[in-house]
Amino acid sequence: MTDPEDLAERVREGDLRIHELEEHADYDTAAHARRLLVERETGTELEAIGDYAFPAEEADPNIENMIGAAQVPMGVVGPVPVAGGAADGEHYLPLATTEGALLASVNRGLGVIRSAGGADARVTKNGMTRAPVFRVAGVAEAAETVEWVEDEFETLRAAAESTTSHGELLDIEPYVVGDSVYLRFAYDTKDAMGMNMATIATGEACELVESETPASLVALSGNLCSDKKPAAINAVEGRGRSVTADALIPGELVEDRLHTTADAIAEANTRKNLIGSAKAGSLGFNAHAANVVGAAFLATGQDEAQVVEAANTITTMDAREREDGTTDLYASVSLASLEVGTVGGGTKLPTQAEALDILGLRGGGDPPGSNADALAEIIAVGALAGELSLLGALSSRHLASAHEDLGR
Ligand SMILES: CC(C)(COP(=O)([O-])OP(=O)([O-])OC[C@H]1O[C@@H](n2cnc3c(N)ncnc32)[C@H](O)[C@@H]1OP(=O)([O-])[O-])[C@@H](O)C(=O)NCCC(=O)NCCSC(=O)C[C@@](C)(O)CC(=O)[O-]
Numbered sequence: 075m076t077d078p079e080d081l082a083e084r085v086r087e088g089d090l091r092i093h094e095l096e097e098h099a100d101y102d103t104a105a106h107a108r109r110l111l112v113e114r115e116t117g118t119e120l121e122a123i124g125d126y127a128f129p130a131e132e133a134d135p136n137i138e139n140m141i142g143a144a145q146v147p148m149g150v151v152g153p154v155p156v157a158g159g160a161a162d163g164e165h166y167l168p169l170a171t172t173e174g175a176l177l178a179s180v181n182r183g184l185g186v187i188r189s190a191g192g193a194d195a196r197v198t199k200n201g202m203t204r205a206p207v208f209r210v211a212g213v214a215e216a217a218e219t220v221e222w223v224e225d226e227f228e229t230l231r232a233a234a235e236s237t238t239s240h241g242e243l244l245d246i247e248p249y250v251v252g253d254s255v256y257l258r259f260a261y262d263t264k265d266a267m268g269m270n271m272a273t274i275a276t277g278e279a280c281e282l283v284e285s286e287t288p289a290s291l292v293a294l295s296g297n298l299c300s301d302k303k304p305a306a307i308n309a310v311e312g313r314g315r316s317v318t319a320d321a322l323i324p325g326e327l328v329e330d331r332l333h334t335t336a337d338a339i340a341e342a343n344t345r346k347n348l349i350g351s352a353k354a355g356s357l358g359f360n361a362h363a364a365n366v367v368g369a370a371f372l373a374t375g376q377d378e379a380q381v382v383e384a385a386n387t388i389t390t391m392d393a394r395e396r397e398d399g400t401t402d403l404y405a406s407v408s409l410a411s412l413e414v415g416t417v418g419g420g421t422k423l424p425t426q427a428e429a430l431d432i433l434g435l436r437g438g439g440d441p442p443g444s445n446a447d448a449l450a451e452i453i454a455v456g457a458l459a460g461e462l463s464l465l466g467a468l469s470s471r472h473l474a475s476a477h478e479d480l481g482r
């Protein structure tokens with residue numbers, strides 16, 4: 075067996091490069107050698123990082139230069155009944171975070187939703203996008219390019235779909251800015267989040283655009299996609315799954331469990347999430363949807379950088395008067411761009427796959443796409459619960475004390 079000490083020494087002497095170790099040893103030994111190297115060079119001990127619970131080789135598609143694993147605590151909240159287009163029945167939601175009080179809060183919100191009979195949720199739009207940018211001489215060539223793309227949509231679809239057995243090209247939306255042409259390709263990527271799939275398929279279609287039009291490809295991603303950046307286009311047009319969840323909470327429950335009133339929560343939502351966010355120039359008209367999305371992403375193997383897209387959530391809270399004069403609370407969240415998958419990316423890693431098992435959503439769905447739709451709907455209900463609980467805590471002035479008690 076190759077000795078990790080020897081490998082570390084050879085890297086230090088410049089005989090081997092740090093990313094070549096898997097060519098000379100099994101994956102766990104390679105990771106061990108890197109830890110030894112880093113420990114010596116930085117005067118540290120990496121015992122906890124090295125104490126991971128899966129074969130390093132299984133993470134090969136997910137990480138380079140592996141030294142171990144970052145272990146984030148994981149808990150569950152719920153169960154909560156979800157009546158979705160794809161999700162159905164009671165679900166526990168696994169969440170991984172380091173923020174004390176977060177799971178308590180979402181758990182409280184889900185408890186309130188459960189007592190109210192559950193939440194409805196629907197994916198209202200689905201399309202993973204990739205938008206390459208092309209150079210043209212000027213507006214005449216831009217118009218010629220756009221016209222060709224519109225006329226030859228079927229040809230481009232055939233080219234794009236030749237690279238995947240699951241993906242379907244839904245749309246190509248052109249945008250022209252001076253001598254730049256952007257083509258925003260949108261795909262149904264079924265149960266995959268789809269960024270690799272969409273990028274590979276779009277690359278194939280771009281070759282055709284270049285060969286048949288005056289346009290020259292500058293970059294396969296031209297930022298109108300828009301991936302991993304806050305962007306109004308995602309908030310308006312959607313990206314990945316656009317999903318809405320809502321629930322009607324009886325006034326008594328708001329009082330008993332959230333220690334406030336429907337009117338107070340509705341006012342807090344308007345002044346904080348709507349007016350406050352508008353004044354701040356925010357794209358996010360919510361309290362902390364990213365908290366639930368981020369924790370669900372870490373637990374289930376999603377691409378954590380895409381939490382930024384989910385932060386554009388809009389939360390609405392309205393007091394609805396009943397005939398008997400009491401007031402219920404209508405609560406909703408709409409996430410315009412929730413990018414999730416149950417196959418591909420980090421979803422195959424052992425802990426993440428087990429977390430998907432908790433939801434009954436590991437792997438491809440029947441029909442394809444239904445598992446990712448269900449995951450989006452359940453995460454949206456989790457976000458709704460987080461909004462209800464936090465707005466309740468703010469309205470009853472419990473936020474600071476909750477974090478004193480649970481978060482420090
Ligand atoms: C902390 C609570 C829930 C207490 O709230 P409470 O009503 O005093 O708690 P309770 O002891 O009466 O329990 C009520 C329910 O809460 C849950 N619960 C209660 N404790 C636990 C626990 N230890 N573990 C798991 N679940 C717990 C549980 O569901 C329980 O029901 P039960 O099961 O007992 O029938 C409440 O005050 C709260 O939700 N506060 C808000 C905290 C919060 O949302 N923090 C996260 C976000 S803060 C942030 O990062 C974003 C921010 C604020 O900066 C964004 C912005 O600008 O708005």
Ligand SMILES: NC(=O)C1=CN([C@@H]2O[C@H](COP(=O)(O)OP(=O)(O)OC[C@H]3O[C@@H](n4cnc5c(N)ncnc54)[C@H](OP(=O)(O)O)[C@@H]3O)[C@@H](O)[C@H]2O)C=CC1
Pocket residue numbers: 237238239240241263264265266267268269270271272273301377415417418419420437438439442443
């Ligand atoms: N390339 C890029 O620009 C970017 C990549 N990423 C990374 O991309 C990864 C995610 O890409 P993604 O394309 O989702 O995953 P993968 O690249 O892991 O590909 C998933 C593949 O699974 C196959 N598949 C099997 N069953 C199904 C099913 N039921 N539904 C859909 N596909 C199925 C498909 O193969 P087939 O196509 O042959 O049918 C699909 O292409 C993440 O690791 C992320 O971090 C993130 C941002 C940008």
